[in-house]
Amino acid sequence: MLQKVIKNLIVIGSIWFLSVGCGGVTALSALGTAGSAAATKVIEHSAGYGIQSPHTIISKVMPSVVTITVELKQPISNSARRFVKPGEPIIPAPRENQFSSGTGFVLHEDGFIVTNWHVIRNAINNPSLIRIGFSNYAQYEATVYNYDATSDIAILKIKNEEGEKFPEVTWGSKPLLGGHAIIIGSPIGLDFSVSFGIISAVDRTIMRAAPPFVPFVQTDASMNRGNSGGPLFNADGEVIGINTLILSPNNSQEPGGSIGLGFAIDGQYAKDILTRLAKGNKIKWSYMGIHYRLLDHIETKNNNLEFGKNVIIVQIADNGAAVGHLVKGDIIQKLDGEIVRHTNFASMIARRAPGTIIKLEVLRDGKIVEVEFALMERPKGS
Numbered sequence: 001m002l003q004k005v006i007k008n009l010i011v012i013g014s015i016w017f018l019s020v021g022c023g024g025v026t027a028l029s030a031l032g033t034a035g036s037a038a039a040t041k042v043i044e045h046s047a048g049y050g051i052q053s054p055h056t057i058i059s060k061v062m063p064s065v066v067t068i069t070v071e072l073k074q075p076i077s078n079s080a081r082r083f084v085k086p087g088e089p090i091i092p093a094p095r096e097n098q099f100s101s102g103t104g105f106v107l108h109e110d111g112f113i114v115t116n117w118h119v120i121r122n123a124i125n126n127p128s129l130i131r132i133g134f135s136n137y138a139q140y141e142a143t144v145y146n147y148d149a150t151s152d153i154a155i156l157k158i159k160n161e162e163g164e165k166f167p168e169v170t171w172g173s174k175p176l177l178g179g180h181a182i183i184i185g186s187p188i189g190l191d192f193s194v195s196f197g198i199i200s201a202v203d204r205t206i207m208r209a210a211p212p213f214v215p216f217v218q219t220d221a222s223m224n225r226g227n228s229g230g231p232l233f234n235a236d237g238e239v240i241g242i243n244t245l246i247l248s249p250n251n252s253q254e255p256g257g258s259i260g261l262g263f264a265i266d267g268q269y270a271k272d273i274l275t276r277l278a279k280g281n282k283i284k285w286s287y288m289g290i291h292y293r294l295l296d297h298i299e300t301k302n303n304n305l306e307f308g309k310n311v312i313i314v315q316i317a318d319n320g321a322a323v324g325h326l327v328k329g330d331i332i333q334k335l336d337g338e339i340v341r342h343t344n345f346a347s348m349i350a351r352r353a354p355g356t357i358i359k360l361e362v363l364r365d366g367k368i369v370e371v372e373f374a375l376m377e378r379p380k381g382s
Contacts, residue, residue: 057182057237058194063167064106065184065231067133067191068115068142068156070123072098103185103230104132104156105239107274109165111140111158114274115229116244117147120154132158134166135192146277150285151214152244153265153273154229169231172238174268175199181219183243183262185230197221197260199240203343206263209245213285213350215343216263217241223262232264240267272351286354287378289320294342295331303331303363310363311342321376326362333368334361349375 052060102119106112113132123130123144130142140158147154158166175181179199187193201218210216217232223246232241241264248259276283292311300307313330316322326332332340335348336359352358354377362369 052236054182054196057233057235058184061169061182061231061233061237062135062184062192064169065135065192066104066106066113067101067131067186068104068113068119068229069099069101069131069133070120071129071131072100072122072126101186101189101226102228103226103243105231106166106168107155109168111142111160111164111166112145112278113142113156113158114242114270115154115156116242117149117152117154119229120144120147120156121149130156132156133191146280146282148273148277148283150211150283151265151269151273152210153242153270153277155274155277169239170237171267171271172234172236172240174266175202175217175234175240177202180235181221181240182233182235182237183219183221183223183227183230184233185223185227185243187222187224187226189226195222197262200260203266203347204263205343205346206245211346211350213346215266215269215347216244217266219262219264220260221262222258222260224258227262232267241265242267242270269347269351284354285378286349286352286356286375287320288322288349288375289317290322290326291315291317292332292342292345303366305331305333305363309333309339309341311340311345319379321373325371325373326360327364329364330369331363332360333363335359354378 100119100122102115104113104115104119107114120130122128124147130144132140132142140160142156142158145155145157177199181197181199183195183197184192197220199217200220202215204216204218205212205214206216217240219232219241221232223243227243228245230243231239232243234240243262243264245263246258247261247263273283291314293314295303295305295307295310295312297307299305299312300310310331310333313322313326313328313332316326316328332345334340335345338348340348349358352375354375357372357374360371362371
């Protein structure tokens with residue numbers, strides 16, 4: 001059932017993932033909320049949201065958004081152990097509950113929930129209790145159904161002995177630059193908070209935080225710790241991303257707040273990962289074994305190419321699938337007939353399973369060369 005539904009779908013200084021640990025909030029700034037009725041009316045009927053007001057859209061999608069709390073039992077510290085005399089048995093330290101939290105959303109009506117892997121990672125190999133909370137105050141326990149740490153995506157399953165149905169989300173198409181963005185989540189524990197913004201960029205890669213094949217949607221809608229795993233909606237209330245991380249100017253060990261640089265895993269990419277996770281299998285990632293870069297303006301002009309398209313190989317790994325097929329300096333123009341761009345090439349490879357035979361159109365020494373070989377599984381640590 002889950003597979004069938006998904007098939008019809010698919011952190012300036014520091015990088016901070018958006019789940020909340022047990023440290024909590026030390027201070028909050030009070031912001032005024034007063035406004036005239038006229039101003040409220042203008043906002044409710046603002047342009048850009050089609051025939052639905054923002055309030056209508058939020059009311060429609062709110063029931064599909066959930067809070068996620070992970071409760072762990074861990075030793076307080078070694079110093080908390082009772083002192084004993086030599087020869088006496090060591091009494092274990094007392095244990096306390098430690099919490100982390102994030103956001104998620106309903107993938108399937110039978111109680112399957114999407115979130116980030118980093119929200120629930122400590123629960124995978126440790127005794128824990130995962131709680132799911134809805135905006136109508138209903139709460140349920142859940143278990144980890146499947147996950148992929150590389151792409152930072154996880155599926156949870158609500159313990160649903162009574163067969164209750166839950167309101168699932170609708171997935172949208174590729175977001176448009178400048179389009180509206182809506183975020184609902186639990187920043188710093190403030191459950192079901194809403195923020196608005198625009199789509200600032202698409203197909204971003206955040207090299208310090210994620211592999212190059214994970215594409216991100218950038219938005220200026222406010223994100224903070226606790227928003228991890230929640231949905232990024234478009235103006236129609238459709239999911240276009242999974243909120244995951246922010247860039248912050250704070251270089252200390254404590255995260256800074258939102259400065260309008262938030263990133264969500266692209267929804268189309270996420271759907272593909274979720275489709276594969278729904279089968280209950282661990283994901284195997286494909287590997288070419290090359291390092292590449294975007295051609296600069298001079299290289300583009302000298303080769304009579306269009307800037308922004310094509311990538312040039314700068315290194316080939318000894319253990320990669322490309323050995324014997326590609327050479328340093330090759331300019332890759334197409335993959336299986338699809339135009340290659342610097343922003344999407346890694347994700348194009350990632351979407352293909354190991355063993356898939358790919359066909360590349362390469363510019364080598366001024367001539368077009370067609371190259372064909374099978375992708376291999378990504379080695380550990382690569």
